[in-house]
Amino acid sequence: MLDVALLGCGGSIPVSxxxxxxxxxxxxxxxxxxxTGEYVQVALKxxxxxxxxxxxxxxxxxxxxxxxxLPGLLQTIxxxxxxxxxxxxxxxxxxxxxxxxxxxxxxxPYELVYLEHPDNIQFLDMEINTLPLQHTxxxxxxSFTIKRQRRFDVNKxxxxxxxxxxxxxxxxxxxxxxxxxxxxxxxxxxxERRGLKFSYITDTRPIPEIPSFIQTSNLFxxxxxYGSDDDKExxxxxxxxxxxxxxxxxxxGNVDELILTxxxxxxxxxxxxxxxxxxxxxxxxxxxNLLVRSLKFPD
Amino acid sequence: MLDVALLGCGGSIPVSxxxxxxxxxxxxxxxxxxxTGEYVQVALKxxxxxxxxxxxxxxxxxxxxxxxxLPGLLQTIxxxxxxxxxxxxxxxxxxxxxxxxxxxxxxxPYELVYLEHPDNIQFLDMEINTLPLQHTxxxxxxSFTIKRQRRFDVNKxxxxxxxxxxxxxxxxxxxxxxxxxxxxxxxxxxxERRGLKFSYITDTRPIPEIPSFIQTSNLFxxxxxYGSDDDKExxxxxxxxxxxxxxxxxxxGNVDELILTxxxxxxxxxxxxxxxxxxxxxxxxxxxNLLVRSLKFPD
Numbered sequence: 001m002l003d004v005a006l007l008g009c010g011g012s013i014p015v016s017x018x019x020x021x022x023x024x025x026x027x028x029x030x031x032x033x034x035x036t037g038e039y040v041q042v043a044l045k046x047x048x049x050x051x052x053x054x055x056x057x058x059x060x061x062x063x064x065x066x067x068x069x070l071p072g073l074l075q076t077i078x079x080x081x082x083x084x085x086x087x088x089x090x091x092x093x094x095x096x097x098x099x100x101x102x103x104x105x106x107x108x109p110y111e112l113v114y115l116e117h118p119d120n121i122q123f124l125d126m127e128i129n130t131l132p133l134q135h136t137x138x139x140x141x142x143s144f145t146i147k148r149q150r151r152f153d154v155n156k157x158x159x160x161x162x163x164x165x166x167x168x169x170x171x172x173x174x175x176x177x178x179x180x181x182x183x184x185x186x187x188x189x190x191x192e193r194r195g196l197k198f199s200y201i202t203d204t205r206p207i208p209e210i211p212s213f214i215q216t217s218n219l220f221x222x223x224x225x226y227g228s229d230d231d232k233e234x235x236x237x238x239x240x241x242x243x244x245x246x247x248x249x250x251x252x253g254n255v256d257e258l259i260l261t262x263x264x265x266x267x268x269x270x271x272x273x274x275x276x277x278x279x280x281x282x283x284x285x286x287x288x289n290l291l292v293r294s295l296k297f298p299d
Numbered sequence: 300m301l302d303v304a305l306l307g308c309g310g311s312i313p314v315s316x317x318x319x320x321x322x323x324x325x326x327x328x329x330x331x332x333x334x335t336g337e338y339v340q341v342a343l344k345x346x347x348x349x350x351x352x353x354x355x356x357x358x359x360x361x362x363x364x365x366x367x368x369l370p371g372l373l374q375t376i377x378x379x380x381x382x383x384x385x386x387x388x389x390x391x392x393x394x395x396x397x398x399x400x401x402x403x404x405x406x407x408p409y410e411l412v413y414l415e416h417p418d419n420i421q422f423l424d425m426e427i428n429t430l431p432l433q434h435t436x437x438x439x440x441x442s443f444t445i446k447r448q449r450r451f452d453v454n455k456x457x458x459x460x461x462x463x464x465x466x467x468x469x470x471x472x473x474x475x476x477x478x479x480x481x482x483x484x485x486x487x488x489x490x491e492r493r494g495l496k497f498s499y500i501t502d503t504r505p506i507p508e509i510p511s512f513i514q515t516s517n518l519f520x521x522x523x524x525y526g527s528d529d530d531k532e533x534x535x536x537x538x539x540x541x542x543x544x545x546x547x548x549x550x551x552g553n554v555d556e557l558i559l560t561x562x563x564x565x566x567x568x569x570x571x572x573x574x575x576x577x578x579x580x581x582x583x584x585x586x587x588n589l590l591v592r593s594l595k596f597p598d
Contacts, residue, residue, distance in 0.1 A: 013375050014341050038371045039338045042313050068371045068403070072337045075363045076312050096402045103399040104367070 002027050002126075002146060002196050002295040004219055007043040009287030011203075011225055011240075011262035012065055019043040019289050020065050021262040023200055023221060024054075025144060028124055032056040034142055034200055040069035041076045047290050052080035056123065059090035060202055061139035062097060070097070071104040078109055085111040089130075091138035092117055131213040133204030135239045143199040143213060148297055151190040160187040196295045199255070202262050205236065206245045211252035218295045220255040221287070222246040223262035227273025243270075247277035247284055261287035301326050301425075301445060301495050301594040303518055306342040308586030310502075310524055310539075310561035311364055318342040318588050319364050320561040322499055322520060323353075324443060327423050331355040333441055333499055339368035340375045346589050351379035355422065358389035359501055360438035361396060369396070370403040377408055384410040388429075390437035391416055430512040432503030434538045442498040442512060447596055450489040459486040495594045498554070501561050504535065505544045510551035517594045519554040520586070521545040522561035526572025542569075546576035546583055560586035 003026040008019020020037025024047065031054045033040075044051060054077065060066055070088075077086070090097060094116040101112065115121070117140065121128040131141040152171045166176045166183050176183040199214035202223040214220050225240035226232075235242050241249075243260060250258035258281055263270050270286050277284040285291075302325040307318025319336025323346065330353045332339075343350060353376065359365055369387075376385070389396060393415040400411065414420070416439065420427040430440040451470045461482050465475045475482040498513035501522040513519050524539035525531075534541050540548075542559060549557035557580055562569050569585050576583040584590075 013378075014338060014371065016341050016345060038368065039313060039341075042315050042338075046315060062403075064371050064374045064404070068367070068374075069337065072313065072363050072367045075367075079312075100399045100402040103395045103402075104361075105363070 002144065002198060003049075004198050004221075004293045004295065005047050005049070006221060006259060006261060006287050006291040007040060007047060008037070008289050009261040009263055009291075010037075010065070010265065011223065012265055014038050014065070015265050018263065020069070021202060021223070021287070022066075024049060025198065027126055027144075027146070029053060030055050030124060032058060032123065032128070032144075034058045035060055035066040035202075036068075036070040036073050037065045038068045038072075041073045043289065044073070047292075050080065051077045052082050055084070055086065056121070056128075057086065057088045058128070058140075058142055059088065059094075059097070060133075060141070060200075061091060061135060061137055062093055063137065063203070066203070067097065071101060074101065074105050074108060074112070082110045085113050087113040087115055089115045089118060089121065091132070091140045093138060129213070131201075131209060133201065133210075134207045135203045135205075139203050141199065141201040141204070141210065141213060143197060143217065146196040148193040148195040150193060152188055153190040156190070157188040162187050194298075196297065198295060199253075201249070203240065205239055206241055206249050210249050214249065214253035214255060217253060217255040219257050219259065219293055220250050220253060221259045221261055222249060224260035224270070224277070225262055225264050225267075227263075227267050227270050227276065229276055243273050243277040244280055247280035250281040250284065256283065257293075258284040259287050259291065259293075260284065263287070301443065301497060302348075303497050303520075303592050303594065304346050304348070305520060305558060305560060305586050305590040306339060306346060307336070307588050308560040308562055308590075309336075309364070309564065310522065311564055313337050313364070314564050317562065319368070320501060320522070320586070321365075323348060324497065326425055326443075326445070328352060329354050329423060331357060331422065331427070331443075333357045334359055334365040334501075335367075335369040335372050336364045337367045337371075340372045342588065343372070346591075349379065350376045351381050354383070354385065355420070355427075356385065356387045357427070357439075357441055358387065358393075358396070359432075359440070359499075360390055360434060360436055361392055362436065362502070365502070366396070370400060373400065373404050373407060373411070381409045384412050386412040386414055388414045388417060388420065390431070390439045392437060428512070430500075430508060432500065432509075433506045434502045434504075438502050440498065440500040440503070440509065440512060442496060442516065445495040447492040447494040449492060451487055452489040455489070456487040461486050493597075495596065497594060498552075500548070502539065504538055505540055505548050509548050513548065513552035513554060516552060516554040518556050518558065518592055519549050519552060520558045520560055521548060523559035523569070523576070524561055524563050524566075526562075526566050526569050526575065528575055542572050542576040543579055546579035549580040549583065555582065556592075557583040558586050558590065558592075559583065562586075 010018035022035040309317035321334040
């Protein structure tokens, strides 16, 4: 099971009724946090999943609404008795963040590891991938994929004349060679099964690389800075998206569910514009503080 | 009139129901902000006095709960159309703050001026004074004093045989010499009148220098990290104060009103301990979010 918590849904500057857009992912007791806008530690506290097991902090980019809660968060994690290293990931320019952190939070009881623009990260048996986006400064999208193991197919094994003594090895993905006969896992495994996938895209124009990056996500959280179609020009100028543009990505990406986030502070009633997304992609929802989804294999 | 707004009353780490301890002072349309913990910009927004006219940001010290809202605040002030320089004041170590700000908020449409540990600052006709405190790192207390002009005393002027033609000059504080006769302002001015004074002391032990520094303040806002007398040892170890210690300073300082602030996150019901302050200094109040006092000359 992959738990995904949208901590907040605000963009640009903090406002009292919306935490800034950020996501906490929990998998097998370990956690990854995406983005650390001001007050993220309070949102995390309200969510109640703890701080100690955050192993990765993934930054989409270095604008304040995604970054300025980092010093306070790192400081407060100190109180959680964490001693294991914590890895901070982000696009080009991460050295500026690390230098600022050194100045502002010089003493931490755990090590910080910085990882600039990796293509992918292996986190337990989950793969985290990155995609360069199109914003005013370097920005990354993130996806999280958990592959599902194929079932052992007894009939297939018997039909392929695989001796029982090799079944276990083959099921684990090993090939067995006996004399001049080669037994492959393919000879005993059932069909491919859909895994779990979560994608997070914020602070970007809807570039053509996004649909394949988010393809068949169970959950796609995407920025919708502007609700009205009339704000498309504003979205273009500020390198953001409208609800309709986000929904179009969700459709092209064949995702199961779209959650919109990163609303402009001026977008007081995002619900008034939800129809713009609905017309393109019906299974859409508005982000809100501490919205949680648990993604599970279907059976 | 000197308006003083306590923005919040929390200490150590941000919690959802208390903004972190900080004070905004408004005088003749200009403003000074003391301390910038995380989310201070949201507290300022809720207060509604605007951001554009903040000319000084006075930092007591560089712990996160007093500092980490600074990058976001400076960024958001950019949206206020401010172009005049803004001065940031703080104790020794201000270079680290300025370097971190350069890394995190590299582009601002106004200049930042840094002023490390000044003895005093003249702000309009108000004098701001600093006092080194006793915390785990360098820390400053601040007081704000507005002197009141003495009244013109017609009877005194007549009794002192001061010709009417010199009254105006003397009233303005000038001395007039006519031949071998010297006329001084003292010959026409009434008695000294009490001015306005506000003092802010946080993150310190109650050192002996504080009572004279805060002497006869109309309003004294002081930290009370711990409510219970039983926490005195904790206060000593962490370089903070109990309610009773803060109240003792208020009494020794002959202030009019004490407001307690900077409550520990663990101090959930500060009202339960108010009697500890009351026993020493009756005119005490608990700080709360957006508590405003307007200090005026009595007549």
